Amino acid sequence: MIKEERQRLIIEKLNRDQKINLLELSQLLNVSYDSIRRDVIELEDKGLLKKVHGGAVANSYLSFKNTHNYSADQQEVVMLTRKAQKLFYNHQTILMDGGTTNFHIAEQFPKNLEMTVITNSLPLAAVLNEHPKIETILLGGTYHKRYQITIGNQVMKQLEHIRVDLYLMGFNGLDPEVGVTLRHYEESVLKQKMAQAAKKVAICAITEKLHTVETYKVCDLQDIDILITSLKPSDVTLNAFRQQGIELI
Amino acid sequence: MIKEERQRLIIEKLNRDQKINLLELSQLLNVSYDSIRRDVIELEDKGLLKKVHGGAVANSYLSFKNTHNYSADQQEVVMLTRKAQKLFYNHQTILMDGGTTNFHIAEQFPKNLEMTVITNSLPLAAVLNEHPKIETILLGGTYHKRYQITIGNQVMKQLEHIRVDLYLMGFNGLDPEVGVTLRHYEESVLKQKMAQAAKKVAICAITEKLHTVETYKVCDLQDIDILITSLKPSDVTLNAFRQQGIELI
DNA sequence: CTTTTTTTTGCATTTTTTTGCAAAGAATTT
């Protein structure tokens, strides 16, 4: 039995039962315990499950948001959020705003990461509850019910007193010509201010958002320092970004 | 059976029954009492439930609203939150902090109530999502994971620029002699500031909290303007409050 | 078709985690 087949079976069983037991599985598939364990390690690296003592569980096992319907895009998001983890290390202070991508990145922070996160997103603050070593600071302001973030003058004011190592910017569209664009005006202004408060600006772009242009412009390409993408380094699309001296991950 | 599976089953049972008993559960799952207890401790650390003597109860607002078998306490809360609705009318600006009582009061706001609510509680902001005509303003600051509120200097600063019609204060203990007391120091200071920012201060006290004294004092009885209680107006306990000119509901 | 290189696999050893137990200490009830 080849490795790929085993791993496929593991994922299938995991989807059925929501959990697997290593010993049981090794007997079922008639391979050594170690092989199964190594398979599970690989699958965890791919972000397809979560390893626990004695077995593995589906990724969203104990979380509130297991209602998230995983689409075809999901695979790319998982990969991107895993890549994004390279940006974070202990004793940093970072700024993160709303958006599902940022939410997923925060979800995957290592449990022992010691960091300060400043945000205007309530779901983000909620998810950071799971990370005891992360200090969360919430920017106060008018609460926007749909996006579940705070916006407005008060947020802007607080940003004036803030200087962070990194700003992880959520956005709607990214285009080599136009720059970063957004659907919501108030947010676009806010994000400009946030970018000014950070030493470096990073964005995490699923392929779908590349070459997309929305109504309100946030900033030019040159204002971005780091781009996380799932495209291969050889992809011609990335040349424009490279010319601007943007670090690619 | 792996730990994660047990923990999932605990959470599931908890969501069904609203409470669990450790001994019963250890027999049901056929593991030692200690294992269950350790699971419950872990789950409490993750904020998924609250440990009590001999068992655990569902943690928050997330679940206990859709249950029908309210305990005696809960029935009182329901009655009190109904009474509290008299305090609110259109075009007011009110200040509300954290705590389950305030949460339940906000839940029961009429859907057409037009009001501005300023709060430092994330669950409160979340529940006000259901009330389209209420404008929510969130006070920013350091996020306290356990209480799910913002605290600290930044909150204090924002309060300096605020003047509201009513402050609905959450608290732990109320005593005619000592005044209003709290378990958490930082919060007690914050509440003092909040009281100063309001024209009137109201508190909503279940009978259990009357004559309870906690570690940190927030304010004297005379700083309270309105008390919502389920005691009958004839109750002698209330005389002390009446003498201070506190309006009783 | 060999030989070399790489990958995969199973096994033994060490290290870590989990688990159940018992005794001591708190809290709750009677």
Added chain:
DNA sequence: AAATTCTTTGCAAAAAAATGCAAAAAAAAG
């Protein structure tokens, strides 16, 4: 205040994980 019930703590046995190593299998190179 005594009795009961539950918690906490330390400990040791058991279970599982990580690590290093060598044989087997597969892939690549010659």
